[in-house]
Amino acid sequence: MLQAKTKSALSETRPSRSSPLGRQLPLRSILVVPFLLQISAAVGLTGYFSLRNGRTAVNDLAAQLIARTDQLVDQQLVSYLSLPPKVNQLNADLLQRRIVEPDDADTLSSLFWKEAKTYGQLDYIALTLPNGKYIGAGDWLSEPGIEIDIVAADGVGRTYSVDSQGQRQAIIDQYEYFPKAEPFYYQTVEAQKPMWTLVLEQFDTLAQNDPVYIAANANLPVYNSANQLLGVLSVDLRLSNISDFLANLELSQNSQVFIMQRNGDLVASSNGQPLYQSVNGEPQRLNALDSTDSLTQATTRALQERFDLQNIEQEQSLILPLQGQRRYLHIRPWRDADGLDWLVVTVVPESDFMAQIQANTRTTILLCLGALAIASVLGLYTSHWIVQSVWQLDRAARAISRGDLNQQVQKSSIQEFSSLGQTFNQMAKQLQESFETLEERVEERTQTLSNTLVELQQAQTQLIQTEKMSSLGQLVAGVAHEINNPISFIYGNLEPAKEYAQDLILLLQHYQSECPQPSPVIQAFIQEIDLVYLQSDFLKVLNSMELGAERITEIVRSLKIFSRQDESDVKTVDIHEGIDSTLLILSSQLKAQNWRPAIEVIQDYGDLPPVSCYPGQLNQVFMNILANAIDAIDESLERAGPIAVPQITIRTQATLNQAIIRIADNGLGIPENVRVKLFDPFFTTKPVGKGTGLGLSISYQIITERHGGQLTCWSKPGQGTEFAIAIPLTLPTR
Structure with missing residues (x-):
């Protein structure tokens, strides 16, 4: 009835399309359409110019981001990598001025311990002497606290725990190590100048969270006034610390920064990828072309094909399509005075910036659409008083059909619509009250059923558990009864068996005393069965059997006690x-x-x-x-x-x-x-x-x-x- 009345009211206020009036333009269209056309044109032009200007701005934003990233990376590398040479030079001055003797292991180990503790970013500090002796301190094994290593000239190394003053305490590890055979020593001695080497070692995973230790090793040969080699000072810096810094850079969402050597081996990466790979169980440096990150692989391959990594001597910037989208690439050589020669690569996807530009464009368009909506409202307002009552009734009826019963039609200035609105409001109110009453009843029934279901589930589960325990009790009681009968038989016969055995042994002893020289056959059999041991052990065997039978009897008794699970009566028990x-x-x-x-x-x-x-x-x-x-x-x-x-x-x-x-x-x-x-x-x-x-x-x-x-x-x-x-x-x- 409600839909029929609504359709009737609409048919009275809207002209038929077959009538002459139906072919004329509605007043609402005349007022609204010009506004819509103007605003639509403004939205289109605004969106076009926003997109065009946004793409131009992307290049500037990418260049600024890359420049800022390069500056931060350069500052961090300079700050991070300049400390080891300074510490080496400080220690070299102490050795050259004879403030500390090269073979004074106690003083040097304590000094290195204090330096490692003071400069927390230094992982390990060591001195290798020409005779093969090695003194070092650091926390490179990821154990809590800084440890001291002393390697004798014969290659026997020992790791010591350290007290709060940096003094050696107990030996916690012993190993074999020949530092003069390591590249950091012989390459530095051969070069006769400060230089960097890379350390890649694998250790027992029980001693270290990360079993592979990758570090940049700053080395300095130390000579006395007679130009005689006193030793090689070394300071380790983990490469993972550089990766941690790169990962914390404020980059765009999908940007990436990584550092590699000229041969493509990874030094650090902002995405946390490993810097090594396992080949036949041995760790090897990971080349960027073999990286687990597909973007790193694609970027390195593109740079290698375009420039050849060995020949890059100055900054290069370019835009390349990688992995289906345009990306800004920037590569810059980074060197220091002691021989480090790395390449810093920054990759920025265009989509990271375009997304923001497009979002701004969408915002502009939405604002224009808002203006369009306001203009439409102003146009509609001029005809609102004519069709207000019909539209209000139509909307209320549609809302009720969707389940929204809280609808009221405002009073109209037209008498017929006012009467219809009052009737509609009364009907909607009655319908809402009936629906709310029905909802309350359904909710009460649902809650009752839910509570009943939960109680039934709990009761069912408890009943099953009780039944299981009852069955277990019956089974245990039956098994205990079946075991108890033969055990009682065995236990009851053990005492007579012991008496019989004692009598037989006594008889055998009387026989031996009466016949001390038995026949050779009997004598051989006595030796074969070891009669002396048999006499002493036989009663022990019977005693052991008696103890075992008593233990089984005790177990059966406990099983019988526990098997009371199926008893439902109240009993007085211990x-x-x-x-x-x-x-x-x-x-x-x-x-x-x-x-x-x-x-x-x-x-x-x-x-x-x-x-x-x-x-x-x-x-x-x-x-x-x-x-x-x-x-x-x-x-x-x-x-x-x-x-x-x-x-x-x-x-x-x-x-x-x-x-x-x-x-x-x-x-x-x-x-x-x-x-x-x-x-x-x-x-x-x-x-x-x-x-x-x-x-x-x-x-x-x-x-x-x-x-x-x-x-x-x-x-x-x-x-x-x-x-x-x-x-x-x-x-x-x-």
């Missing part, structure tokens, strides 16, 4: 027996593993009288809490390292009307935000597949609902966790 049987079930997890020592269980049992309870369900609670304690200790060992003695402490005590059992571990502990959710169903911090999140929830229900007790937890991160169970000594009747 709580300690249930705890001991649970510990026996978990004994394999408590034993030492290849990743940890055995977990020590401290059983501090008080004078606890028999308790009226559901023994099977109580054993299930003990099992859940003890298993969680073992998991907490294992996780602590995995995340925080070895614990002095992993322990689980079980204490029991009796009050006037309650039995209290406390189970504590010395694991990592539980954060407060996790502890408050421990007893929520399905809440778990364990990985998927390792825990259901129901163990503690079911335990909480067993203690609080089935036994009318309390189950509480205390824990702090780093201080372990303690669960306290308090249940009545006599279970109240239900």
